[in-house]
Amino acid sequence: MLDMKVTENKDLHSNYCLLKLTSDEKLPEMLPGQFVQVQVDRSPTTFLRRPISINFYDKEKNEVWLLVQKIGDGTRAMARYKPGDTMNLLLPLGNSFSIPGIKSEKSLLIGGGVGMAPMLFLGNYLKKEAGVEPTFLLGARSQKDLIQLDDFRKLGSVLITTEDGSIGDKGYVTDHHILTKVRFHRIYTCGPKPMMMAVARYAVSQSIPCEVSLENTMACGIGACLCCVEQTTKGHVCVCTEGPVFNIDKLKWQI
Amino acid sequence: MADLRVNIGNLPLKNPVMTASGTFGYGTEYADFMDIERLGGIFVKGTTIEHREGNPYPRMAETPAGMLNAVGLQNKGADYFVDHIYPKIKDYNTHMIVNVSGSSIESYVECAEKIAALEQIPAIELNISCPNVKQGGMAFGVTCAGAAEVVRAVRKVYPKVLIVKLSPNVTDITEIAKAVETEGADAVSLINTLLGMAIDPMKRKPILSTITGGLSGPCVKPIALRMVWQTYKAVKIPIIGLGGISNWKDAVEFMLAGATAIQVGTYNFIDPTASVKIINGLNAYCDQFGFKSVSELTGALEV
Numbered sequence: 186m187l188d189m190k191v192t193e194n195k196d197l198h199s200n201y202c203l204l205k206l207t208s209d210e211k212l213p214e215m216l217p218g219q220f221v222q223v224q225v226d227r228s229p230t231t232f233l234r235r236p237i238s239i240n241f242y243d244k245e246k247n248e249v250w251l252l253v254q255k256i257g258d259g260t261r262a263m264a265r266y267k268p269g270d271t272m273n274l275l276l277p278l279g280n281s282f283s284i285p286g287i288k289s290e291k292s293l294l295i296g297g298g299v300g301m302a303p304m305l306f307l308g309n310y311l312k313k314e315a316g317v318e319p320t321f322l323l324g325a326r327s328q329k330d331l332i333q334l335d336d337f338r339k340l341g342s343v344l345i346t347t348e349d350g351s352i353g354d355k356g357y358v359t360d361h362h363i364l365t366k367v368r369f370h371r372i373y374t375c376g377p378k379p380m381m382m383a384v385a386r387y388a389v390s391q392s393i394p395c396e397v398s399l400e401n402t403m404a405c406g407i408g409a410c411l412c413c414v415e416q417t418t419k420g421h422v423c424v425c426t427e428g429p430v431f432n433i434d435k436l437k438w439q440i
Numbered sequence: 441m442a443d444l445r446v447n448i449g450n451l452p453l454k455n456p457v458m459t460a461s462g463t464f465g466y467g468t469e470y471a472d473f474m475d476i477e478r479l480g481g482i483f484v485k486g487t488t489i490e491h492r493e494g495n496p497y498p499r500m501a502e503t504p505a506g507m508l509n510a511v512g513l514q515n516k517g518a519d520y521f522v523d524h525i526y527p528k529i530k531d532y533n534t535h536m537i538v539n540v541s542g543s544s545i546e547s548y549v550e551c552a553e554k555i556a557a558l559e560q561i562p563a564i565e566l567n568i569s570c571p572n573v574k575q576g577g578m579a580f581g582v583t584c585a586g587a588a589e590v591v592r593a594v595r596k597v598y599p600k601v602l603i604v605k606l607s608p609n610v611t612d613i614t615e616i617a618k619a620v621e622t623e624g625a626d627a628v629s630l631i632n633t634l635l636g637m638a639i640d641p642m643k644r645k646p647i648l649s650t651i652t653g654g655l656s657g658p659c660v661k662p663i664a665l666r667m668v669w670q671t672y673k674a675v676k677i678p679i680i681g682l683g684g685i686s687n688w689k690d691a692v693e694f695m696l697a698g699a700t701a702i703q704v705g706t707y708n709f710i711d712p713t714a715s716v717k718i719i720n721g722l723n724a725y726c727d728q729f730g731f732k733s734v735s736e737l738t739g740a741l742e743v
Contacts, residue, residue: 233710401498409463409708
């Protein structure tokens with residue numbers, strides 16, 4: 186548990202803000218796929234902490250980034266934090282995406298909506314720590330809903346689908362033409378459940394290993410309350426401790 | 441420095457602050473955040489004789505100043521606890537107390553017998569008040585006859601400290617408390633969660649897979665406090681108070697209302713170190729008001 190200081194809070198979109206936080210203490214090591222639990226002050230209707238995935242971890246600057254989608258009172262209150270404000274976080278929590286050992290592997294990172302957030306940290310980690318060139322496939326309703334594109338482009342090639350066709354291929358991420366042209370060795374995905382299920386269906390049909398990041402509603406975030414469970418081959422397990430990242434062959438999804 | 445020691449029956453606690461079953465795992469989950477050995481005791485997750493997968497997801501709904509849960513006693517069963525969990529937790533320098541649940545008199549008895557054999561578990565908390573399982577659980581805790589029957593049966597096989605956790609979902613909690621006292625319970629803990637419900641108006645569907653669930657958190661505190669006060673006047677055995685305790689002031693209030701000790705529950709999810717802060721706060725409170733022993737607070741409400 187750390188009291189962290191907000192260094193920046195930037196509106197990236199009418200529905201998203203990017204919070205950057207630092208600490209006087211050296212931050213613990215963090216891995217892509219992990220998340221934090223934020224205690225939200227100044228929001229009387231927000232009782233529980235809010236789980237937010239780690240968007241980026243800057244080791245040199247001792248900084249962690251949280252991409253927050255403003256969907257309820259808690260996340261809207263987070264968007265009102267100002268530089269210099271203190272925010273209490275539990276971090277880092279959960280498991281992480283598995284990192285390939287072979288540099289020549291072609292990894293596809295598919296993000297939809299706020300599910301794009303952990304893909305930035307993962308892409309950076311793959312490139313810097315594993316020497317793997319990531320390919321991003323980002324899906325959104327429209328061009329204006331694509332955020333952090335410049336950051337993604339610094340790390341690898343960025344492919345896009347939009348539902349209205351305003352940029353990239355028209356349709357959903359699974360409609361992108363790359364999927365019929367290139368065979369990836371590994372797929373990582375985070376986003377709305379129907380999107381992740383469609384990605385999982387594609388991965389299974391092509392026999393490509395696939396990891397998904399789940400966002401089941403949770404209370405404690407540390408495996409105590411047993412609220413966020415997912416049905417797996419091992420029975421009900423906590424998404425907060427045994428996830429949020431799962432290989433799809435461990436899940437009981439009807440795909 | 442006040443004397444923080446209290447006794448639950450013949451079980452001495454180093455201080456009155458414990459953590460509530462289902463909110464603190466097996467203690468180990470919190471060891472990264474605090475020194476769990478500072479606690480007076482840890483009530484570990486509800487244990488049943490059989491392995492239980494619990495209720496389907498979704499199991500949780502946030503409410504104003506609280507939450508509803510419908511976990512449904514997910515646990516790997518008493519044998520798993522004995523073989524795999526007990527060895528890891530038995531040497532902690534605090535009391536590990538097992539919350540025992542069942543779906544029939546026989547299953548309560550069988551589970552209590554298995555736990556009784558564990559040398560370093562000095563007490564059990566008999567859960568006759570879980571609102572989230574179809575059979576048993578709360579069914580025993582909402583009638584005097586049911587509560588008496590299960591306590592009588594478990595008392596025969598369980599010689600150590602027997603704490604009975606009471607349900608608030610009753611007309612008069614003092615009648616149930618008296619019934620379990622008569623059957624030989626050493627203490628009562630109250631309250632378990634209040635039966636509640638949450639609806640998603642956009643989907644026109646219940647939020648919980650079970651439709652109803654147990655309400656906990658600061659929102660239930662006034663009800664819990666009132667029930668502790670009423671029960672204090674009705675029974676002679678010690679009361680362990682819980683329900684929405686989030687800081688030392690809440691803990692003091694429960695003790696003034698008649699609790700000998702308290703449990704911190706849902707608030708562990710908000711601040712994993714809340715229980716340690718409460719121990720420190722209780723000590724400071726006693727010093728400030730000249731109480732040499734925290735036990736002087738029990739029932740000291742001036743009315």
